[in-house]
Amino acid sequence: MSRRILILAHTGRQEAMQSALQAIELLREAGLTPVMMPHDATVVHEAIHNGVLSADGLTVESLNTESTLHDVELGMVLGGDGSVLRAAEMVRESDLPLMAVNLGHVGFLAEAEQADLDRAVAAVVNRDYLVEERMAIDVKVLVGTHLVAHTWALNEASVEKSNRERMLEVVVGVDDRPISSFGCDGVVMATPTGSTAYAFSGGGPIVWPEVQAMLMVPLSAHALFARPLVVSPESVISVDVLQRTNESGVLWCDGRRTVDLPAGARIEVTRSTSPVKLARVSMTPFSERLVRKFDLPTEGWRGTITESDRAAIEARERTRRDQDNWHQTLANSQGIRIVEPHHMAPRPEVVPPVTTPIPVVTKADEEEIVQVRRPAADEHDREKEPRDD
Numbered sequence: 001m002s003r004r005i006l007i008l009a010h011t012g013r014q015e016a017m018q019s020a021l022q023a024i025e026l027l028r029e030a031g032l033t034p035v036m037m038p039h040d041a042t043v044v045h046e047a048i049h050n051g052v053l054s055a056d057g058l059t060v061e062s063l064n065t066e067s068t069l070h071d072v073e074l075g076m077v078l079g080g081d082g083s084v085l086r087a088a089e090m091v092r093e094s095d096l097p098l099m100a101v102n103l104g105h106v107g108f109l110a111e112a113e114q115a116d117l118d119r120a121v122a123a124v125v126n127r128d129y130l131v132e133e134r135m136a137i138d139v140k141v142l143v144g145t146h147l148v149a150h151t152w153a154l155n156e157a158s159v160e161k162s163n164r165e166r167m168l169e170v171v172v173g174v175d176d177r178p179i180s181s182f183g184c185d186g187v188v189m190a191t192p193t194g195s196t197a198y199a200f201s202g203g204g205p206i207v208w209p210e211v212q213a214m215l216m217v218p219l220s221a222h223a224l225f226a227r228p229l230v231v232s233p234e235s236v237i238s239v240d241v242l243q244r245t246n247e248s249g250v251l252w253c254d255g256r257r258t259v260d261l262p263a264g265a266r267i268e269v270t271r272s273t274s275p276v277k278l279a280r281v282s283m284t285p286f287s288e289r290l291v292r293k294f295d296l297p298t299e300g301w302r303g304t305i306t307e308s309d310r311a312a313i314e315a316r317e318r319t320r321r322d323q324d325n326w327h328q329t330l331a332n333s334q335g336i337r338i339v340e341p342h343h344m345a346p347r348p349e350v351v352p353p354v355t356t357p358i359p360v361v362t363k364a365d366e367e368e369i370v371q372v373r374r375p376a377a378d379e380h381d382r383e384k385e386p387r388d389d
């Protein structure tokens with residue numbers, strides 16, 4: 001039986017689809033069978049047909065009609081972190097390992113960059129990869145004693161306020177003991193994988209992937225004690241949405257799976273029994289990935305590193321200096337400050353939410369409103385007159 005590889009490409013990105021075609025070709029040449037989700041295959045077919053992608057055609061097996069997830073050996077993801085989270089959701093019912101090639105912005109979960117696509121495919125063909133297990137969490141929503149939702153997450157479960165103008169009142173707990181209650185924008189319950197994502201933005205610690213732990217990070221808590229917590233993977237962590245302000249909340253898992261939380265809802269998080277499997281080609285330490293992806297300064301390090309490591313660090317520092325200089329030149333020349341280095345490229349399929357403009361009230365409008373509200377002089381006198389009844 002031929003070895004099957006599932007190709008999961010970001011179909012909103014031309015580059016990702018073109019790389020998917022390249023990977024498919026290389027796999028076929030090596031005698032492997034590429035498989036695609038029917039929807040993804042249709043999009044790629046249409047893009048070829050419309051001349052958006054350059055290829056003679058697309059020869060892949062269709063998942064669920066010609067093969068199932070259980071017939072597939074590995075999933076290759078061509079996209080950014082969002083694509084990995086999407087792929088993990090799609091293959092959740094199986095224990096298929098995923099190997100990601102970064103065609104997104106950050107690509108923290110990716111194993112290879114676009115330039116290494118050939119090498120990544122060769123590693124798949126030669127079975128030259130290791131499978132790393134990433135802890136996932138099991139997420140339950142209870143209203144009273146009724147289980148209203150049951151889901152999971154690779155990065156995090158975030159309990160957030162639904163009304164932007166109100167705080168969410170919560171009490172957080174560990175192992176059926178209350179820890180603290182406060183008003184906040186939300187609470188993030190994350191895995192070590194998610195520690196570099198939303199939890200990181202909330203001031204949580206970075207946890208190395210091989211550590212087994214769960215994090216609880218309050219977001220903008222109006223409280224003197226609102227420190228991030230790191231708890232045992234055997235614990236049950238919980239957030240109760242308090243009824244005292246009658247504010248509802250919303251639960252998001254990996255920014256993909258969501259459920260509304262009425263006041264009084266309880267969210268319980270435990271370690272999942274099914275981890276997510278990520279296939280790794282290079283054994284680059286997590287420290288190095290962290291430094292590279294977050295572009296951390298490491299000048300002055302005197303530890304034991306090889307000459308090639310040192311050359312790579314120096315090259316990275318040179319690039320950073322060039323970029324800094326370039327940003328400075330741009331900033332000086334145009335009087336602007338660059339604030340979003342990772343998201344300068346426009347994102348496909350992102351439609352800004354519809355907003356209603358806030359009416360601007362001018363001084364003249366205000367005076368007019370006061371005039372309308374002020375009772376006319378005779379009305380005022382009439383109000384003062386004693387009433388017959």
Ligand SMILES: NC(=O)c1ccc[n+]([C@@H]2O[C@H](COP(=O)([O-])OP(=O)(O)OC[C@H]3O[C@@H](n4cnc5c(N)ncnc54)[C@H](O)[C@@H]3O)[C@@H](O)[C@H]2O)c1
Binds near residue numbers: 193
């Ligand atoms: N304020 C925040 O930081 C914030 C807010 C909402 C969601 N998120 C994150 O976005 C994730 C969904 O990702 P998406 O790509 O679909 O949405 P997206 O396109 O809005 O991207 C969110 C950002 O988070 C990064 N990211 C995702 N997982 C990561 C990880 N494990 N380590 C480091 N960075 C990571 C992505 O690279 C991207 O830059 C959620 O799981 C959540 O962690 C972050």
Ligand SMILES: Nc1ncnc2c1ncn2[C@@H]1O[C@H](COP(=O)(O)OP(=O)(O)OP(=O)(O)O)[C@@H](O)[C@H]1O
Binds near residue numbers: 083
């Ligand atoms: N094939 C697809 N079809 C539709 N949407 C997709 C597809 N693949 C990914 N997405 C969605 O597109 C969004 C952006 O995904 P992508 O993987 O490019 O992440 P990114 O945010 O651009 O990169 P990074 O996460 O590395 O910064 C995510 O919400 C993801 O779920």
